[in-house]
Amino acid sequence: MAKYVMEFSKTGTICYTSHLDVMRMFKRIFKRAGIPLAYSQGFNPHPKMGFAQPLSLGYEATEEYIEFETQTDWDPNELYERVKAIMADGIDMKYCKPLNENIHKSLSALTEAALYTVSVPLNGQTVDDPQKLADDYLAQEKIITLKKQKKKKEQKEVDIKGMIRRLNFSAKGDTLTMRMLLDQGSTSNLSPELVIATVLPFAGLDTDRSEISVTRDKIIFVDGVEI
Amino acid sequence: MVIDKQLDKILKKVEKPARYIGGEVNSVKKDLKDVKVRVGFAFPDMYEIGMSYMGLQILYNILNKTEGVYCERVFAPATDMEDIMRAEGRELFTLETFTPVKEMDILGFTLQYEMSFTNILNMLDLGAIPVKSADRGEEYPVIVAGGPCAYNPEPLAHFIDMFMVGDGEELFPQIALLKAECSTKQEFLQRCAELDGIYVPSFYDVTYNEDGTIKEYVKLYDKAPDRVKRAVIQSLDDAEFPTENIVPFIDTVHDRCVVETFRGCTRGCRFCQAGMIYRPVRERKPETIKGIVKEQLANTGHDELSLLSLSTSDYSRFEDLAMELMGMCKAQNVALSLPSLRLDSFSFKVLDEIQGYRKSGLTFAPEAGSQRLRDIINKNITEENIYSAVEQAIELGWETIKLYFMDGLPGETYEDLEGIAQIAKNIIDINFKIRGRKGGRFRVTVSVSNFVPKAHTPFQWAAQDRPEVLKEKHNFLSERLRMKGVTFNYHETATSNLEAIIARGDRRVGDMIYRAWQLGCKFDAWTEHHKNELWQQAMEETGATLDFYAYRERSYDEILPWEIIDPRIERSFFERENEKAKAGETTHDCRLGCVGCGMNKHVKCFHGADESRLQKIGKEVSSG
Numbered sequence A: 001m002a003k004y005v006m007e008f009s010k011t012g013t014i015c016y017t018s019h020l021d022v023m024r025m026f027k028r029i030f031k032r033a034g035i036p037l038a039y040s041q042g043f044n045p046h047p048k049m050g051f052a053q054p055l056s057l058g059y060e061a062t063e064e065y066i067e068f069e070t071q072t073d074w075d076p077n078e079l080y081e082r083v084k085a086i087m088a089d090g091i092d093m094k095y096c097k098p099l100n101e102n103i104h105k106s107l108s109a110l111t112e113a114a115l116y117t118v119s120v121p122l123n124g125q126t127v128d129d130p131q132k133l134a135d136d137y138l139a140q141e142k143i144i145t146l147k148k149q150k151k152k153k154e155q156k157e158v159d160i161k162g163m164i165r166r167l168n169f170s171a172k173g174d175t176l177t178m179r180m181l182l183d184q185g186s187t188s189n190l191s192p193e194l195v196i197a198t199v200l201p202f203a204g205l206d207t208d209r210s211e212i213s214v215t216r217d218k219i220i221f222v223d224g225v226e227i
Numbered sequence B: 001m002v003i004d005k006q007l008d009k010i011l012k013k014v015e016k017p018a019r020y021i022g023g024e025v026n027s028v029k030k031d032l033k034d035v036k037v038r039v040g041f042a043f044p045d046m047y048e049i050g051m052s053y054m055g056l057q058i059l060y061n062i063l064n065k066t067e068g069v070y071c072e073r074v075f076a077p078a079t080d081m082e083d084i085m086r087a088e089g090r091e092l093f094t095l096e097t098f099t100p101v102k103e104m105d106i107l108g109f110t111l112q113y114e115m116s117f118t119n120i121l122n123m124l125d126l127g128a129i130p131v132k133s134a135d136r137g138e139e140y141p142v143i144v145a146g147g148p149c150a151y152n153p154e155p156l157a158h159f160i161d162m163f164m165v166g167d168g169e170e171l172f173p174q175i176a177l178l179k180a181e182c183s184t185k186q187e188f189l190q191r192c193a194e195l196d197g198i199y200v201p202s203f204y205d206v207t208y209n210e211d212g213t214i215k216e217y218v219k220l221y222d223k224a225p226d227r228v229k230r231a232v233i234q235s236l237d238d239a240e241f242p243t244e245n246i247v248p249f250i251d252t253v254h255d256r257c258v259v260e261t262f263r264g265c266t267r268g269c270r271f272c273q274a275g276m277i278y279r280p281v282r283e284r285k286p287e288t289i290k291g292i293v294k295e296q297l298a299n300t301g302h303d304e305l306s307l308l309s310l311s312t313s314d315y316s317r318f319e320d321l322a323m324e325l326m327g328m329c330k331a332q333n334v335a336l337s338l339p340s341l342r343l344d345s346f347s348f349k350v351l352d353e354i355q356g357y358r359k360s361g362l363t364f365a366p367e368a369g370s371q372r373l374r375d376i377i378n379k380n381i382t383e384e385n386i387y388s389a390v391e392q393a394i395e396l397g398w399e400t401i402k403l404y405f406m407d408g409l410p411g412e413t414y415e416d417l418e419g420i421a422q423i424a425k426n427i428i429d430i431n432f433k434i435r436g437r438k439g440g441r442f443r444v445t446v447s448v449s450n451f452v453p454k455a456h457t458p459f460q461w462a463a464q465d466r467p468e469v470l471k472e473k474h475n476f477l478s479e480r481l482r483m484k485g486v487t488f489n490y491h492e493t494a495t496s497n498l499e500a501i502i503a504r505g506d507r508r509v510g511d512m513i514y515r516a517w518q519l520g521c522k523f524d525a526w527t528e529h530h531k532n533e534l535w536q537q538a539m540e541e542t543g544a545t546l547d548f549y550a551y552r553e554r555s556y557d558e559i560l561p562w563e564i565i566d567p568r569i570e571r572s573f574f575e576r577e578n579e580k581a582k583a584g585e586t587t588h589d590c591r592l593g594c595v596g597c598g599m600n601k602h603v604k605c606f607h608g609a610d611e612s613r614l615q616k617i618g619k620e621v622s623s624g
Ligand code: SF4
Pocket: B266, B279, B280, B281, B590, B591, B593, B594, B595, B596, B597, B598, B599, B600, B601, B605
């Protein structure tokens, strides 16, 4: 048994597939590539593989990770070549390497933050000083919004301020670009959707959500961990 | 694939946008420079339904293997998508290249069930294509349609330029290539009309008698055939079958490898259209099947395999094939599913092995509750067959038994319905006997569907029960099936009556469909979308009455609208079978000897089968 990690990006129409869709696709790709994965034990065995973090439907991503365990040892480059050769358009495999031996948790358990770029077309609206907008927004005492709760109908009020690690706004042409470093992972997790939903009214912008695009640029693991 | 801003915006607003993006593994990309004919293959329902239908994959594969032809897929957008498309002025497009469907040379619809017909009109309209053939000039694609419902094409005659009836493997590529040779639509339709399997409605005029029945068909084009012979391929083994199936991103109804083992059926159930129109039996060889399985698994990465036919265990070399496939699947962690097995000891061995401790329900389709009525419909299954299979099943650990019946069958009485309840009760008792007083979590599900008389069957002349009669029967059954451990389901009567109008409708029924669509009917196969009041209104306004189309028994003298199609089964066979039904006589399975349906005047029956075993299986089936 051996553990590997592959990096990939996701761009174009394939972004309209969900986390589970991509998961299922990878599972099939490994089968087609003739790479037998290790299976979990129990009544309902499933192949040992997983993403560092689920990616929301509709988002692009530049630096995603999938970790998996094979039944036998492989040359990582061979794994990379085989998967790359049959991967669906829009998912670009970057490399494959053995997972750092000192890692005993899943990559998802090691994730603590993620960096996103959000592009907002202004459609003629103006933002005079984008960075000041970001600073003013963060300078609010609380940033309250409604959040969906798991398995419940009613939404819950939350203060997301503490989960925003950094905000950098810039404007070029007719587009406002918001870069945001947000808590991500099992302990504290903030979706860019909640930031978008609170920044726009704060800035007095009325761009429709369907015109806004979101890219996850980077997943950040807990301090010092080398995968 | 990069898409335009407008579509991108639309996709951000809809549910399950992956239904509309194409680009799945094994979907076909072609350089348009090399393409002479572009075909849109349209399935008039949602992506998840259409992608589970093997016929689409078969023809997609064959057309795309034809040089110069590019086949792209089109599905009915869900209502949320449709609303936004209409609001934004976005026309219906193909999934392969996002090209508007009106730019195709041929747009073909597959007709799997009558309740999808309004979706066809809606899809044409969403594609900015005039719905009626008469309103379409040369600038629009030729609209074609095929599939089982094309065996009664008349209700769609106003909307479809040309029907393809019968096996499509040879016919569809042939007409696609012909398209490239023709400079006008008329020329194309005329040349196609000379081929077996092609029906061009505009080449015929229909006149009616005063009582509303058909007087005659008048040919408007000399060379059009008097009756359109359905297309038949002789060798299924030589017919191309896909090995690079498209693998959807999203969950679909069936998401698995599928191989068709044989086509056709020998049993001769008198209500069953599929059992008639796919005759004769033609088998694919075991080596071919195994080869396809191997390649499909390698090319898709699926972890489930299923076999396609009208009755899995009627394949002449079924036992050997099942054993080998079981071995192949086990070695690759693939689940094997074998639908509609005849439950003999071999099948139990197989099922026990492939389902292990995760046993799904066992299914029986006695169709009628008494031997008398089963003889009338020629359904060859006895209660002893069922009970002995149920006993074995319970002993092997099955806990769910599903029973399928029909009500409203010709000659049905309340005693036959009582018989349905009795069968359910006997099965519950068998379980008590084996498992003791408590009986475990054992369940029997009884599903009853309303008989809909279908074209090209011995019951094509029969009257359908009126809704009040069906409702009374349902009430009776609900009452009698109120037993512990039994669940009873039945179908909506209004939908069955509507299905009956369309299934045996003539051209005038097309007006009703058109009006219903105008009133807003679509996705009629989905209970949540089906709008019965609107259909009632459409019937009233267009004069299509249930009395005439659904509840009326036809006489043998009448010209039936679907007889413009020659299924290659003789009318005398249908009449004979209908008379035998009235006399309560059965007709044996034609593996035991030809019963003279007429098919063998055109093709060889049982092509590819191991004939020595056919007899044996036929005998086993007959003796239970
Ligand atoms: S011709 Fe005879 S053997 Fe062939 S399908 Fe008809 S009844 Fe069966």
